[in-house]
Amino acid sequence: MTAITNGLPRDRMLSEPRDLDLRGKSGSRALKNSVATAVMWAAFAIAVIPLVWILLTVAVKGGHLILDSTWWTNSQQGITARREGGGAVHAIQGTLIQGLVTALISVPIGVLTAVYLVEYGRGRFARIVSFMVDILTGVPSIVAGLFIYAVFITTFGFTRAGIFVCLSLTLLMIPVVVRSTEEMLKLVPNELREAAYALGVPKWKTIFSVVLPTAFSGIITGVLLGLARVMGETAPLLILGPYTKAIATDLFGGNMATLPTMINQDRDQAVTLPAYDRIWAAALTLILLILLLNLLGRLAGRFSKV
Amino acid sequence: MTGVSIADKTPGSHGESPLSGDGASTGRLGDRLFGGAAIGAGAVVVGLVTLIGVFLLSQAIPSLMKNEANFLTSTEWSVGGDHPRFGILRLLWVTVLSSLLALTIAVPIGIAVALFITNYAPKWLSKPAASTVDLLAAVPSIIFGLWGLRVFGPRTEGIQNFLREKAGWFPLFKETTVGSFTTIFLAGLVLAIMILPIITALSREVFAQTPTTHKEGALALGATKWEMIRTAVLPFGKPGVISAAMLGLGRALGETVAVMILISSLAQGTDFSFSFFDGGETFASKIALGAGEFDTPQKTGAYIAAGLVLFILTFIVNAIARIVIERRKAFTE
Numbered sequence: 001m002t003a004i005t006n007g008l009p010r011d012r013m014l015s016e017p018r019d020l021d022l023r024g025k026s027g028s029r030a031l032k033n034s035v036a037t038a039v040m041w042a043a044f045a046i047a048v049i050p051l052v053w054i055l056l057t058v059a060v061k062g063g064h065l066i067l068d069s070t071w072w073t074n075s076q077q078g079i080t081a082r083r084e085g086g087g088a089v090h091a092i093q094g095t096l097i098q099g100l101v102t103a104l105i106s107v108p109i110g111v112l113t114a115v116y117l118v119e120y121g122r123g124r125f126a127r128i129v130s131f132m133v134d135i136l137t138g139v140p141s142i143v144a145g146l147f148i149y150a151v152f153i154t155t156f157g158f159t160r161a162g163i164f165v166c167l168s169l170t171l172l173m174i175p176v177v178v179r180s181t182e183e184m185l186k187l188v189p190n191e192l193r194e195a196a197y198a199l200g201v202p203k204w205k206t207i208f209s210v211v212l213p214t215a216f217s218g219i220i221t222g223v224l225l226g227l228a229r230v231m232g233e234t235a236p237l238l239i240l241g242p243y244t245k246a247i248a249t250d251l252f253g254g255n256m257a258t259l260p261t262m263i264n265q266d267r268d269q270a271v272t273l274p275a276y277d278r279i280w281a282a283a284l285t286l287i288l289l290i291l292l293l294n295l296l297g298r299l300a301g302r303f304s305k306v
Numbered sequence: 307m308t309g310v311s312i313a314d315k316t317p318g319s320h321g322e323s324p325l326s327g328d329g330a331s332t333g334r335l336g337d338r339l340f341g342g343a344a345i346g347a348g349a350v351v352v353g354l355v356t357l358i359g360v361f362l363l364s365q366a367i368p369s370l371m372k373n374e375a376n377f378l379t380s381t382e383w384s385v386g387g388d389h390p391r392f393g394i395l396r397l398l399w400v401t402v403l404s405s406l407l408a409l410t411i412a413v414p415i416g417i418a419v420a421l422f423i424t425n426y427a428p429k430w431l432s433k434p435a436a437s438t439v440d441l442l443a444a445v446p447s448i449i450f451g452l453w454g455l456r457v458f459g460p461r462t463e464g465i466q467n468f469l470r471e472k473a474g475w476f477p478l479f480k481e482t483t484v485g486s487f488t489t490i491f492l493a494g495l496v497l498a499i500m501i502l503p504i505i506t507a508l509s510r511e512v513f514a515q516t517p518t519t520h521k522e523g524a525l526a527l528g529a530t531k532w533e534m535i536r537t538a539v540l541p542f543g544k545p546g547v548i549s550a551a552m553l554g555l556g557r558a559l560g561e562t563v564a565v566m567i568l569i570s571s572l573a574q575g576t577d578f579s580f581s582f583f584d585g586g587e588t589f590a591s592k593i594a595l596g597a598g599e600f601d602t603p604q605k606t607g608a609y610i611a612a613g614l615v616l617f618i619l620t621f622i623v624n625a626i627a628r629i630v631i632e633r634r635k636a637f638t639e
Binding site for chain 2: 033133144208229234
């Protein structure tokens, strides 16, 4: 045990016990410990490499196009794969419209479900709802798209349209909203509810004007993160939302472009064609949009009152 | 970000649950309406999941009845005409093989990254490190596909050829008709990157919950940091890691666009091969590629049948994850 005081002034050892020299442990154990430490650092490096690599690739290959103002003002109408120019405004618009409509449908359902689970739900039905939310979280996006196709297009005979894309994205967004809202509502102190009840405020009003406002910024965070997830989703769009090069804003009829389908459309183009640069620019635009939503979401979380 | 959290399985902020049920309701119209709306929203969620199962099943059955091949064991896929013959064996194999490869790579790395964030990283690095890994989950899957095909894939050609040459005697690494890098192997690698954030995020949460007393106890007994992790952190986090792996597997099984872009399709009638270096389709990518073929109920039904199998597969995997977490909860409380 002499190793413990090995070379250290006694007073320093007492004041900083972290500096204990533990060389007394056998060599192989110390070695294993160092190897483990190195492995953890290496694993983190391995996890970061793909992210940096992807972001750099997209920024380098698509950066020059999105700096051009026509990228944000023009559509691809009349532009072939061999021609330069055109923009992505049709796709950006489509992604934003579909994202917004998806959020409008799924936020009320999601928030109310979370309210049910936290404020009302007891017993068997609450457990079933909670379990179903978990299952919905795990539903592959392609199955969500296929389900909407089976219901509206095969069974009811509609043609493919933007609104159906929104409905399938709703299936993917609801569980995200439910889970994040649920966590936020659980953080609201019970004292607030009890104070409201003590003043004679009915339960629904307590939830509506005390609980939900307290958790508001946290709920916004969840909504923005959920939105970020569904905006990058491609699979249901392949089934339900055909691409078009023109600007289209009608959700109920006709094709509608989105950034993911714009990428998908030209992904097989040869490296030498201008269309090849445009897929990277579209990818960069999509990543920027999603990063922006993520950033806003985290910023909203900062203002959380709970 | 992942939409999944184990925080909801823990009791409220002060250990007690919020005021229970209707004890707090006044029974007035406002309360009845709002309570009704909340229950209704819950019912919508339950209804949606049930409807997904029912609709997929009801539309798959007519096509399955007409199918002249064995749905579970056939490797053919021709869904049109009066004599449709289709089976899912090949889809199942490609789906499972690519997902398991992804899992084998992502789980050890994910655990190590989670341990790094919770136990090894210096304080200033731990939070940014966690957000960085979370950011990976924000990258859309089509961009993973694009990057995998154009940038990452060509760089894996070396290792793929090496494995083909040196380990080609083993059925999993056998040379096939696919000569390039667009194989199941590449899809597995990219899927591993895609499911890494979800595995890391969930493992991180459970590792962070390890009781400090366990950790300090181990250290006080003279354990090195690694021994402390092996004896205190890992056993405590095991159920959490298992369910994280299951949720990651669920993601990998259902991933569509990246896989569709990455794996080459095979010509009709190509021989079945067990190899990582074969092409083919997963359930999800087959459905996405077949979207143009959805013109008759019979054809659509065949794809819906494949979608149903995928739904059941992910349902089982997610249910296992849920059960593992529930049992841990019962055990720790």
